[in-house]
Amino acid sequence: MGQTLFDKIWDAHVVSSSEGFPDILYIDTHFIHEVTSPQAFDGLRQRGLPVFRPKQTVATADHNVPTINQHLPIKEELSRYQVDMLTKNCKEFGVELYGLGHPYQGIVHVIGPELGITRPGGTYVCGDSHTSTHGAFGAIAFGIGTSQVEQVLATQCLLQSRPKRMKIEVNGKLQKGVGAKDIILYIISQISAAGGTGYAVEYAGDTIRSLSMEGRMTICNMSIEMGARCGLIAPDETTIEYVKGREFAPKGEDWDKAVAYWKTLYSDADASFDEVLSFKAEDIEPMITYGTNPGMGIGVTQHVPETASFEAKEQGSYKKALDYMGLHDDETLLGKPIDYVFIGSCTNSRIEDLRQVAEFVKGKHKADNVTVWVVPGSKQVQQQAIAEGLDKIFNEAGFPLREPGCSACLGMNEDKIPAGKYCVSTSNRNFEGRQGPNSRTFLASPLTAAASAITGVVTDIRTFLKEEELV
């Protein structure tokens, strides 16, 4: 019987496996950031332990950092304290820190791949649920809690039970204006915010294959939004091309050896999955969410579902979500006025996302009623955008390019959406209060977000594309 991609990688990292115990899984690289690590370092101190493999630990400051004037001290006291604490802990324990001001600083799930730290066949963890992003390279990558951060710091290993395996195939040709973000929002809307719980999900099919690495990262990023433990995509030429030449990618002979191994990383034809789902690319419209979890998504031309269409016991939660969003049964979102557009987060803040948005907004201008924030995923993305002159295009369009960080994805810094306001956001979560207390989030792709910023209302990107023949 053949093996799945997931099992090949898992088996190659099992240090020890005993009946009745979770496996001890070896972690190749542990990413840490300021929010979920301080208590873990404290735990090490209390136990009198060092960081076991500091060279396999990479730190950055992203969740709390301001996205303007990063050269100045952080104004907000608690944020500054937390970021300073990370600096202090990294120094004390000998961990490399790409902190504020460092050319490699950025959102942890953007910098790992762009520095060539994330590679096929590896195991990656971080005290952050969107660690699933790194699975786009054909790796096992998942989010962990702070007790587990401490575990990995102390031992470079993690106790984990092997999840079940699911394959999600997407085949066919995408419509114009529909991209990776729409694919994943569509899948989650079909299987619900809990539909992947307990599974490692492998994405396959020719539509997935045709995506760039950035697109694949967008897909794997949101695996957690259907509850999946992780998401992964078998490596191919696209993957290898992306990794090649990056700062920490293997070089010379090591590279050749690595590539030879990576080419063995795929699910065998006779591998068996616990669950297989298939979707048709043609069925996918530009997507938008209307509710307060990422499973509550619809095609942009569709109507908000009726409360009566849900089972009785679900209706209370559903009504609560619609009330929070200020929406009602059967409402259409198309044409709904919005207040903010946020282009950023580990889902959609890579250079490709910014290029796509810049190409679209060139020569256009945002609507007066909308405030737009473009927040690059990393310092490198920001520099690249400037080098390509994207910042100028953005400025002319009223889309100021800020400095890198998580920003309005979770509103831990000053970038909060005010109460009651609507934000079309390229991030990954529309939970109540996620972007600021009582903020209202419509999740969408970068193109849908950009088009909505231009018109000031929720917009079907395809209406523009018909006129422009873009993408």
Added chain:
Amino acid sequence: MATKIFKHIQTSVVPLPIENIDTDQIIPARFLKATTRDGFGNNLFRDWRFDGDDNPKQDFVLNNPNYSGKILVAGKNFGCGSSREHAAWAIADYGFDAVVSSFFADIFKGNALNNGLLPVQVSEDFLKKIFDAVYADEHAIVEIDLVDQFIKIVATGEQESFEVNPYKKACMTNGYDDIDYILSKKDEIAEFEGTR
């Protein structure tokens, strides 16, 4: 390092019949700036519990003096979203020892188990029975026994067994933690590293 021991509890419960409660609701991001594990209970369910001026919202269950107890009972897919362990800390810090739901998100479940907070997954049916019991009598007592793995509505005697990973059960009933266990395998880790 020793952690809290959990074997058996018998207490009234706090009902929260909402589905898909994500960890952003349990503890909003703006309260994640602490660098210790303490005090998160004050901000548990912050934006459901308090209005913008920090006044308690009277219609939220934690502000209703009729409901109290060491067990939180919630709708399905509890703890989805962010991996923040602060959610488990907040629930435990507030004074809960167990959370009952018909479905838990993976990461939350793991985080809870690592903090002596027991996630008890019951059937949809049994969940409804607990809600019915507590809405009929707000002092309804529920018993959870980790050793024998059952949960029981004391007044009616209705009970159901629940699953828990045997290793995690041993940790919780003895107060062991994962790091002690992995550290006991350090030689194997070094050996593994040598083979790569």
